[in-house]
Amino acid sequence: MKNNRRNFLKLTGLAGLSVAGGSFLKGLAAESEKLNKSNNKNLPKQTTKQRTQQFNMSGYAAPKLDNVRVGFIGLGSRGPGHVSNMSLLEGVDIKALCDLVPAEAEKVRKQIEFAGFNPIVYTGDAEAWKKLCDQPDIDLVYICTPWNLHTPMAVYAMEHGKHVAIEVPAADNLDECWQLVETSEKTHKHCQMMENCCYDFFELLTLNMARQGFFGDIMHCEGAYIHNLLESNFSKNGYWNMWRLRENDNRRGNLYPTHGLGPVCQVLDINRGDKMDFLVSVMSKDFMMNETAKKLAATDDFFRQFVDKPYRGNMTTTTIATNKGRTIMVQHDVTSPNVYSRIHKISGTKGAALKYPEPAKVSIGDRWVTDEEFKSLEEKYAPAIVKKVGEMAKQVGGHGGMDFLEDWRLIDCLRNGLPLDQDVYDAALWSSIAPLSEWSVAHRSNSTDIPDFTGGSWKTNTPVDILLEKGGTTKVVRSAPPKATGRPVPEGVQR
Numbered sequence: 001m002k003n004n005r006r007n008f009l010k011l012t013g014l015a016g017l018s019v020a021g022g023s024f025l026k027g028l029a030a031e032s033e034k035l036n037k038s039n040n041k042n043l044p045k046q047t048t049k050q051r052t053q054q055f056n057m058s059g060y061a062a063p064k065l066d067n068v069r070v071g072f073i074g075l076g077s078r079g080p081g082h083v084s085n086m087s088l089l090e091g092v093d094i095k096a097l098c099d100l101v102p103a104e105a106e107k108v109r110k111q112i113e114f115a116g117f118n119p120i121v122y123t124g125d126a127e128a129w130k131k132l133c134d135q136p137d138i139d140l141v142y143i144c145t146p147w148n149l150h151t152p153m154a155v156y157a158m159e160h161g162k163h164v165a166i167e168v169p170a171a172d173n174l175d176e177c178w179q180l181v182e183t184s185e186k187t188h189k190h191c192q193m194m195e196n197c198c199y200d201f202f203e204l205l206t207l208n209m210a211r212q213g214f215f216g217d218i219m220h221c222e223g224a225y226i227h228n229l230l231e232s233n234f235s236k237n238g239y240w241n242m243w244r245l246r247e248n249d250n251r252r253g254n255l256y257p258t259h260g261l262g263p264v265c266q267v268l269d270i271n272r273g274d275k276m277d278f279l280v281s282v283m284s285k286d287f288m289m290n291e292t293a294k295k296l297a298a299t300d301d302f303f304r305q306f307v308d309k310p311y312r313g314n315m316t317t318t319t320i321a322t323n324k325g326r327t328i329m330v331q332h333d334v335t336s337p338n339v340y341s342r343i344h345k346i347s348g349t350k351g352a353a354l355k356y357p358e359p360a361k362v363s364i365g366d367r368w369v370t371d372e373e374f375k376s377l378e379e380k381y382a383p384a385i386v387k388k389v390g391e392m393a394k395q396v397g398g399h400g401g402m403d404f405l406e407d408w409r410l411i412d413c414l415r416n417g418l419p420l421d422q423d424v425y426d427a428a429l430w431s432s433i434a435p436l437s438e439w440s441v442a443h444r445s446n447s448t449d450i451p452d453f454t455g456g457s458w459k460t461n462t463p464v465d466i467l468l469e470k471g472g473t474t475k476v477v478r479s480a481p482p483k484a485t486g487r488p489v490p491e492g493v494q495r
């Protein structure tokens with residue numbers, strides 16, 4: 001993998017960046033200044049919308065389903081892993097599969113043959129997914145497509161009587177965030193954004209510790225998505241039709257906030273006792289994307305379309321103030337050479353936690369706890385879900401087990417008629433930080449209000465349940481999972 005990375009750097013010429021130094025950066029600075037001033041046609045509006053809630057989906061439990069019949073849309077890199085997880089669970093029937101590309105759909109159909117599923121396959125047409133949503137014997141539509149398709153698909157599915165699970169982020173802009181909320185309230189269908197990082201072990205541990213008062217009053221939290229995806233964004237064999245690069249070549253802000261944000265919002269009971277008030281976002285210039293596009297275009301005409309685009313800058317830092325006077329910092333950088341980090345910092349009046357750089361740490365007062373103390377805290381505060389299915393989740397795998405836990409928990413809630421851990425207000429709010437950050441960046445980091453998608457019900461909504469006193473009954477019925485067959489990731493590419 002290291003060699004591939006070196007080759008990529010050589011190819012794009014970025015290996016010489018540190019040597020070229022000052023003049024290179026000066027040139028880019030001028031270029032970036034120009035882009036900041038240029039009119040971005042997609043610039044989001046500032047929000048002033050307020051509305052009365054029609055029906056409260058927070059804490060809402062839909063009638064229980066003994067058997068959850070699922071249809072999946074989008075079977076590229078991410079979708080097949082979710083199909084695989086679901087194929088192992090009691091009470092799941094995989095009824096339909098859809099991908100625009102026939103080979104992707106067929107690959108996944110074969111993958112689940114072993115379990116006796118016989119899904120209808122929809123493919124070969126950009127609107128074939130509508131037929132999947134129209135299929136009457138489906139309860140849940142699971143969407144793993146490029147971002148701009150998430151909300152249109154979810155809204156259509158809910159309007160056709162389906163619950164929806166959507167990969168992150170759920171929406172691309174504020175109008176879409178509102179559409180999700182309004183449709184879920186109107187149809188009484190669940191709309192869960194599948195923020196898997198809420199199910200990572202340390203995040204669950206700190207949520208439980210926060211609940212039990214370990215940190216005292218929590219004043220400040222931090223999260224991030226710092227993950228070097230420069231190479232995969234520019235890979236012709238990576239994302240379908242280069243969709244991720246296209247998102248990054250004209251939207252200037254914190255485009256992927258939910259991995260860092262979701263877990264800390266649960267710790268702070270956002271939408272359930274506190275709410276976000278306003279944010280400011282500051283973005284660095286783009287130091288690498290346009291330069292990469294230019295280098296690649298020099299030898300491959302395909303990349304000409306990506307030259308001199310108004311690229312998002314390397315680092316965006318967003319700071320959010322909450323109604324209760326607490327703060328959240330969320331960072332986004334998916335182009336710089338960095339070790340992966342979601343930060344996950346919790347800072348309270350009695351103690352703190354910090355996940356990255358790993359290993360994760362907890363402090364009491366001003367000192368980190370010892371390894372031995374850490375182990376006993378892990379035992380004492382291990383959340384119920386981890387005790388129940390943690391080992392199985394690790395065996396099944398997928399981002400260290402969190403992908404399995406999120407899928408298991410969704411199905412278990414639907415089968416037991418329980419409210420979901422992440423409701424439509426979380427989906428809308430966590431996703432809205434991207435377009436709001438774009439607005440702030442485009443306006444010299446001025447502050448912007450953050451909409452209250454709950455229409456005021458945040459004051460009385462109850463915190464997400466982590467005790468698992470109800471439910472927890474769904475078994476894993478197949479012990480030898482088939483290997484997820486997501487599109488092979490080009491060597492050296494990190495997801």
Ligand SMILES: NC(=O)c1ccc[n+]([C@@H]2O[C@H](COP(=O)([O-])OP(=O)(O)OC[C@H]3O[C@@H](n4cnc5c(N)ncnc54)[C@H](O)[C@@H]3O)[C@@H](O)[C@H]2O)c1
Pocket residue numbers: 073074075076077078079098099100101104125126127128129144145146147149167168169194195196238239240241243399487495
């Ligand atoms: N939670 C996580 O850790 C995580 C990790 C990776 C990706 N994701 C999310 O998963 C989603 C998918 O990402 P990916 O990496 O799988 O992308 P991908 O490009 O590998 O796959 C997208 C798939 O959607 C299909 N598609 C495109 N248009 C379609 C249409 N009109 N109808 C049906 N199918 C269509 C494509 O053919 C492709 O197979 C994104 O939202 C991404 O943010 C989440």
